[in-house]
Amino acid sequence: MPPLSPPSRAAILREKQPHVITGLEAILHSGRLPNALLFTGNCNTGKKEAAHLFAMSLNCRAPGNKDASAEKKEPLAPCMHCVSCKKRVAGMHPDVIVITPEKEKIKIAQIRDIYTIISSPPHESAQRMILVVDAHTMNPEAGNALLKILEEPPPGTFFILTARDLSGLLPTIISRCRHLRFQATPMAVMIRELQKTTDAAPEYTAIAAATADGNMEMTRQFLNLDAACTTDWIRRRQWLIAAISQLIQNGVRGITQAGPALFLAERLTRDTGELEMPLTLINTWLRDIMVMAHDPEQVVNKDFFTQLQKISDSLPGTRAAQWIKALNRAEKRIKSNATPRLVLESFFLELSSVPTGYTI
Amino acid sequence: MKFSADRKKLSGALNQVQGITSRKTNLSITSDVLIKATGSELVITANDLETVFCGTYDADVESDGMISINSKKIFEIIKEYPDTQLPVNEIENRWVEIGEGNIQYHIVSSDCENFPETPIIENITFIEVDSIQFKKMVDVASVIGFSPDEKRIYVLGALLEKVTEENGDLLRMVSTDSRRLNCIDIPYSGDFDPPEETIIIPKKGLSELSKFIDSQGTMQIGVKENHFIAKKENEMVMIKLLSGDYPDYRRVLNTESFTPIEINRTMFFLMMKRMSILVSEDYKSVIFNFKKNELVVTITNPEIGESKEEFSISYTGEPFESAFNPKFFMDAINVIKNDTITLHVKDSRNPCVVQGSDNTQLICAIMAMSV
Ligand SMILES: [Zn+2]
Numbered sequence: 001m002p003p004l005s006p007p008s009r010a011a012i013l014r015e016k017q018p019h020v021i022t023g024l025e026a027i028l029h030s031g032r033l034p035n036a037l038l039f040t041g042n043c044n045t046g047k048k049e050a051a052h053l054f055a056m057s058l059n060c061r062a063p064g065n066k067d068a069s070a071e072k073k074e075p076l077a078p079c080m081h082c083v084s085c086k087k088r089v090a091g092m093h094p095d096v097i098v099i100t101p102e103k104e105k106i107k108i109a110q111i112r113d114i115y116t117i118i119s120s121p122p123h124e125s126a127q128r129m130i131l132v133v134d135a136h137t138m139n140p141e142a143g144n145a146l147l148k149i150l151e152e153p154p155p156g157t158f159f160i161l162t163a164r165d166l167s168g169l170l171p172t173i174i175s176r177c178r179h180l181r182f183q184a185t186p187m188a189v190m191i192r193e194l195q196k197t198t199d200a201a202p203e204y205t206a207i208a209a210a211t212a213d214g215n216m217e218m219t220r221q222f223l224n225l226d227a228a229c230t231t232d233w234i235r236r237r238q239w240l241i242a243a244i245s246q247l248i249q250n251g252v253r254g255i256t257q258a259g260p261a262l263f264l265a266e267r268l269t270r271d272t273g274e275l276e277m278p279l280t281l282i283n284t285w286l287r288d289i290m291v292m293a294h295d296p297e298q299v300v301n302k303d304f305f306t307q308l309q310k311i312s313d314s315l316p317g318t319r320a321a322q323w324i325k326a327l328n329r330a331e332k333r334i335k336s337n338a339t340p341r342l343v344l345e346s347f348f349l350e351l352s353s354v355p356t357g358y359t360i
Numbered sequence: 361m362k363f364s365a366d367r368k369k370l371s372g373a374l375n376q377v378q379g380i381t382s383r384k385t386n387l388s389i390t391s392d393v394l395i396k397a398t399g400s401e402l403v404i405t406a407n408d409l410e411t412v413f414c415g416t417y418d419a420d421v422e423s424d425g426m427i428s429i430n431s432k433k434i435f436e437i438i439k440e441y442p443d444t445q446l447p448v449n450e451i452e453n454r455w456v457e458i459g460e461g462n463i464q465y466h467i468v469s470s471d472c473e474n475f476p477e478t479p480i481i482e483n484i485t486f487i488e489v490d491s492i493q494f495k496k497m498v499d500v501a502s503v504i505g506f507s508p509d510e511k512r513i514y515v516l517g518a519l520l521e522k523v524t525e526e527n528g529d530l531l532r533m534v535s536t537d538s539r540r541l542n543c544i545d546i547p548y549s550g551d552f553d554p555p556e557e558t559i560i561i562p563k564k565g566l567s568e569l570s571k572f573i574d575s576q577g578t579m580q581i582g583v584k585e586n587h588f589i590a591k592k593e594n595e596m597v598m599i600k601l602l603s604g605d606y607p608d609y610r611r612v613l614n615t616e617s618f619t620p621i622e623i624n625r626t627m628f629f630l631m632m633k634r635m636s637i638l639v640s641e642d643y644k645s646v647i648f649n650f651k652k653n654e655l656v657v658t659i660t661n662p663e664i665g666e667s668k669e670e671f672s673i674s675y676t677g678e679p680f681e682s683a684f685n686p687k688f689f690m691d692a693i694n695v696i697k698n699d700t701i702t703l704h705v706k707d708s709r710n711p712c713v714v715q716g717s718d719n720t721q722l723i724c725a726i727m728a729m730s731v
Contacts, residue, residue, distance in 0.1 A: 083473060092387055092474035094409050115511050119602045120562075121586050123409050124477040154603075 041182025044216035095128040135161035136168035261348035290320035361425020377406035381431035428472035486580035487550035501535035513604030517560035565599035692724035
């Protein structure tokens with residue numbers, strides 16, 4: 001994975017995270033580099049990109065960039081052409097050290113490796129960057145080892161830690177870092193960016209982004225843009241919406257066969273057991289049924305508008321809200337290691353049950 | 361880029377860098393060599409971000425240029441190529457053609473712009489050392505290695521310093537793993553003005569350096585800008601220094617209140633070798649019982665058995681018992697070549713300091729284990 005993107009992405013980052021960019025440029029202007037920066041925010045808010053951009057700007061060798069503290073309009077604008085920039089774009093710079101979780105955890109051995117690295121000066125740049133990605137995955141042992149390094153920072157080295165939020169980080173580490181918060185990407189910016197790479201209709205891009213609640217990774221999967229994902233999510237969504245609607249309508253019509261509910265639970269848990277995407281789709285669908293009753297403008301699944309209207313009209317107002325609660329309970333149970341198929345069976349049976357106090 | 365060069369010369373140069381280019385780093389390009397052709401020369405560079413090799417060789421250069429190519433593959437090709445001259449030609453899109461006529465390789469090279477930079481070190485004053493003595497120094501320091509998860513700087517590297525003795529200045533190298541310590545001095549000529557910071561040379565670099573030292577003539581060495589540099593006529597090795605503190609090793613070597621015991625090198629070596637047969641991962645210690653004019657050495661390994669040897673020595677001090685790892689004595693005796701060696705001992709807590717009799721330039725100290 002190339003850690004950096006072409007220069008236009010720097011402009012996008014500037015648009016997405018104006019406060020962060022201002023903060024980083026203030027640091028570059030002041031010429032006083034903090035030992036450690038802490039970037040917090042959701043995934044895909046540009047934390048890693050900002051880190052690389054910062055290290056690039058700090059070490060760019062283009063004439064105008066030699067002295068970052070010099071009067072310049074946008075110090076956070078590396079040339080992208082000098083040896084230092086090119087190597088960073090190619091992911092081949094010896095003074096960029098990236099520590100990422102191994103099996104979802106950053107282990108003490110990985111932090112100890114930093115000791116060896118910092119025992120000699122940077123190889124070919126003034127400021128070496130050690131980027132600790134998802135620092136919240138460090139256990140206290142690893143955290144304390146990192147703290148020791150941050151307490152006696154080696155010359156010519158700065159640290160950038162990224163984390164979802166401050167929870168899960170040692171307070172002693174937080175207090176040693178300059179903290180910058182990354183905002184979730186505004187939906188409009190995200191849709192505009194995605195629209196450049198997809199053939200999907202703009203309406204559908206908006207539906208995918210809203211369903212994923214702004215999570216870029218998930219949105220890309222819903223748009224079939226994720227090469228690593230083999231599921232055709234555009235078709236799968238249509239199938240799942242049809243199946244859920246069928247269950248609900250069965251209940252409304254007083255058809256109480258358990259078969260379709262059990263089949264759906266089995267089908268969803270059959271292969272990978274990856275349930276985050278389907279549950280997100282179901283959640284959005286139920287939310288739409290609820291929203292339809294009082295504010296149809298706010299419906300996410302606009303391509304199924306008529307069907308939503310029909311379902312919403314056939315149900316008592318509180319029904320969808322009860323289902324959403326039931327779905328949240330189901331998700332919690334799955335997270336706490338209950339058998340997903342059994343949890344989903346009982347949830348789908350509830351969806352297809354005859355609404356209480358309601359007869360045709 | 362297009363050139364042709366003597367196959368043997370190229371093969372020799374590439375042979376020396378295989379250790380550097382086979383070390384795993386966080387950059388894949390460190391397994392490449394950079395070949396730069398200009399005028400009538402080739403410059404070959406290998407760089408594992410710690411140790412840099414740079415050599416200049418004659419060549420018929422048809423057009424200047426630079427390629428970054430897998431070190432192991434090009435070395436193997438050159439080794440097996442049947443002609444005395446080896447033609448190399450960069451054709452297009454980083455494809456490199458090696459050979460001509462019946463034998464032709466097309467090898468894909470990588471973007472040479474990503475090759476790590478060679479540190480630029482200017483205005484360095486070199487001192488001159490005898491190659492054989494310097495090789496001995498490097499090898500004595502390399503005997504004491506380190507485990508893969510070692511993090512202590514003074515174990516990862518060897519100390520280099522200047523010592524002033526009655527008959528002039530000497531160059532000293534000290535190496536330890538905290539269980540033993542080797543210290544070797546060699547003479548040099550020229551003005552050695554080392555930087556104030558402690559000079560700690562990584563042992564990994566030293567073992568690469570050893571391959572590069574000839575068995576005759578002299579070498580130039582120097583220290584500047586965080587690098588140790590060793591140079592021959594057309595080749596140079598630069599090793600990035602480690603930064604950290606080195607413990608006070610002189611304390612370990614101070615044998616003022618110790619008793620010297622002269623001992624036959626070969627006999628003592630063979631005894632240690634016999635003792636080491638019973639050593640295992642969990643039981644490494646041999647008990648040395650120093651008595652009046654006698655040394656009784658025993659080893660007890662509950663997993664295997666025990667062994668006992670008696671050895672007459674000229675010792676008249678207080679009797680005491682101490683424990684050591686016999687393998688460390690074997691390593692020490694392997695580098696001390698004198699027929700008679702001297703063991704300096706004091707008590708069960710102090711190290712045993714081994715020296716060749718009438719040789720003050722090489723000292724090996726072996727720490728006592730708890731009895
Ligand atoms: Zn640049």
